[in-house]
Structure formats: structure tokens, C-alpha cells
Amino acid sequence: MFLKTFLTVGVVTASIATMAAADVSVMLPANPGGGWDGTGRQAFAAMNEAGIYTEGVNFTNTGGAGGTIGLAAFQNSEKGKPDALAVFGAITVGSIMLNKSPIDLSTYTPIARLTAEHLVIAVDAKSDIQTLQQLVDLMKADPGAVPVGGGSAGGVDHIALALLAQAAGIPVADVNYIPQASGAETVTGIVNGTLKAGISGISEFQQFQDQGRIRILGVTAAERRPGLDVPTFKEAGFDVEIANWRGILGAPGMPEENAKEWIARFDQLNESEQWKKVLETQGWDAFYLSGPAFGEFIAEENARIGAVLKDAGLIQ
Numbered sequence: 001m002f003l004k005t006f007l008t009v010g011v012v013t014a015s016i017a018t019m020a021a022a023d024v025s026v027m028l029p030a031n032p033g034g035g036w037d038g039t040g041r042q043a044f045a046a047m048n049e050a051g052i053y054t055e056g057v058n059f060t061n062t063g064g065a066g067g068t069i070g071l072a073a074f075q076n077s078e079k080g081k082p083d084a085l086a087v088f089g090a091i092t093v094g095s096i097m098l099n100k101s102p103i104d105l106s107t108y109t110p111i112a113r114l115t116a117e118h119l120v121i122a123v124d125a126k127s128d129i130q131t132l133q134q135l136v137d138l139m140k141a142d143p144g145a146v147p148v149g150g151g152s153a154g155g156v157d158h159i160a161l162a163l164l165a166q167a168a169g170i171p172v173a174d175v176n177y178i179p180q181a182s183g184a185e186t187v188t189g190i191v192n193g194t195l196k197a198g199i200s201g202i203s204e205f206q207q208f209q210d211q212g213r214i215r216i217l218g219v220t221a222a223e224r225r226p227g228l229d230v231p232t233f234k235e236a237g238f239d240v241e242i243a244n245w246r247g248i249l250g251a252p253g254m255p256e257e258n259a260k261e262w263i264a265r266f267d268q269l270n271e272s273e274q275w276k277k278v279l280e281t282q283g284w285d286a287f288y289l290s291g292p293a294f295g296e297f298i299a300e301e302n303a304r305i306g307a308v309l310k311d312a313g314l315i316q
Contacts, residue, residue, distance in 0.1 A: 050274040066095025074086045086248070119242065156244040
């Protein structure tokens with residue numbers, strides 16, 4: 001694990017036990033009740049229950065513009081602070097570019113990537129389209145005639161469809177992507193015929209497949225998902241793997257010793273039974289990565305998503 005490049009596990013544990021803890025401030029760059037809000041609050045509740053961090057936590061909810069409003073406020077007010085953290089995720093990466101935000105994720109302190117939800121693409125249950133290949137063939141023949149719904153423009157759903165188009169040799173800018181307000185709205189569009197297909201998280205769509213309303217054609221995970229008997233995009237012949245991941249950043253310029261301490265705490269959280277119970281209850285996938293390795297992942301995602309958004313004509 002990355003932790004061992006800093007200190008031995010025993011020394012880290014001792015350090016956490018002996019250092020004086022202070023209340024931590026946590027920016028939740030979304031309104032209460034959403035995925036980022038839940039990730040932050042559930043993580044610290046589990047950390048408290050496991051005895052990893054039992055001091056006070058001050059949460060601040062500041063939603064809007066894919067997390068960029070909250071993160072910009074955090075960047076301006078918390079720079080250099082030892083106990084200031086923020087929740088963010090895959091959506092943030094594209095939102096920074098689309099909103100021309102001054103946020104530079106490389107200046108933040110990478111702490112831990114926590115969870116992920118993979119995406120699925122679906123059609124109406126009564127559709128003649130039985131496979132992902134058949135859907136792609138229709139898109140190749142006439143991309144404009146195949147409206148596909150999903151979340152906000154430039155979000156993870158849009159990026160996943162764009163990556164599928166790239167893998168299939170379809171010009172990304174020609175893809176007919178139509179943003180929807182929610183997964184339920186996307187399903188309504190699929191069923192009433194205004195959308196040929198839709199893309200969203202597994203948790204949004206699987207219930208509608210179970211009800212017999214839609215047919216899921218593929219999942220963007222590396223392997224087939226338990227309880228969801230559909231092929232991965234890669235199995236279907238398209239080299240696409242993407243997840244709506246969520247994680248924790250430390251303040252820009254966070255002192256190195258504090259960064260090590262928070263990374264160690266999240267390493268312990270990831271191994272705890274309390275956190276595993278949260279993942280099971282919430283239906284989240286463990287997607288753990290910490291410290292500089294997480295920073296490298298963010299840089300790779302930034303480059304990958306930036307390239308897709310340029311191909312789609314959404315940014316210059």
C-alpha cells in the first residue's frame with residue numbers, strides 16, 4: 001500500500017494515537033442529500049464509530065456547477081490549513097473545464113479515492129435492439145437519429161457515451177446526447193420513445209430493468225457485476241471503462257505531516273468493518289486509492305476527460 005512509503009503501519013497508528021486531534025472542516029460541494037453529501041457524512045460517521053477519528057467535524061454544504069462553486073470557496077478560504085478536507089468526484093473534473101473555473105486540482109492534496117458507481121446503457125424492454133453492438137451500429141449509420149439521454153452535458157454519463165463513440169470510430173461531435181434531469185426522467189424518455197437509449201448509474205437503472213421497463217445492454221466496469229447479467233463494454237468489443245468515483249481532497253498546501261495523518265486515517269477506514277457496512281448499505285463499490293497514487297489518477301482523468309470534451313466540441 002502507498003502508506004508504507006511514508007511510515008510503517010505501526011508507527012502511523014502510534015502517530016495517530018499520540019498527535020493532538022483538532023476539529024476538521026469538510027466542504028461538501030453539493031446540496032444536502034446527494035452522493036457527495038452522503039459520502040462525506042457517512043465516511044466520518046464510520047470513522048467515528050471505528051474509533052479512527054472521534055473529534056468534531058464541521059460540514060459545509062455549498063452546491064452548484066458540478067462542485068466548482070464549493071471547491072472554489074474551499075480553495076480561497078482553506079489554503080494551507082492542516083485539517084481542511086473536501087469531497088469531490090469524477091463530475092468535478094469535467095465541470096471545472098466546462099465552467100472555466102480557476103480551480104486547479106493539481107494544487108490540492110490528494111487524500112483518498114473512496115467509492116465508485118459504474119454506468120450502464122439501456123434501451124426500452126420492447127426494443128428490437130438486443131445488444132450493445134446493435135445500438136452502436138445504429139449510431140454509426142446515423143448518429144443524429146439515435147438520441148441518447150443521460151446526466152448533465154460533460155458529466156460522467158456523457159463522457160461514457162463519448163468514449164463508446166470513440167471506441168466504435170464514431171465522431172464524438174456527431175453523437176446525439178440529450179441531458180436529462182434525472183435517471184427516472186431518462187427512463188421515461190426511453191419508454192415513451194423520445195430517447196433511443198439512456199445511460200446512467202447502475203443504481204438508477206437496475207430497478208427499472210427488474211420492473212421490466214428497460215433492457216440493459218452493457219456496463220462500464222472491468223468485470224461483470226453480481227446480480228446484473230449483462231456484458232461489460234469490453235466484452236462487447238469496446239475498450240471503455242469508466243466510473244462515477246468520489247473521493248477526498250486536502251486543502252492546497254496542507255502540511256505534509258497532516259496529509260500523511262489523514263491518508264493513514266482513510267487507509268484504516270477503508271479496512272474497517274464499519275465502512276464495509278456503509279458500502280453494502282449504500283450500494284457503493286469500494287474503489288480505494290490514496291495519497292500520491294490518487295493524485296496521479298486525478299491527473300490521468302483530467303487529461304482523458306479533457307480530450308473527450310474537446311472531441312465533443314464542448315471546450316476549446
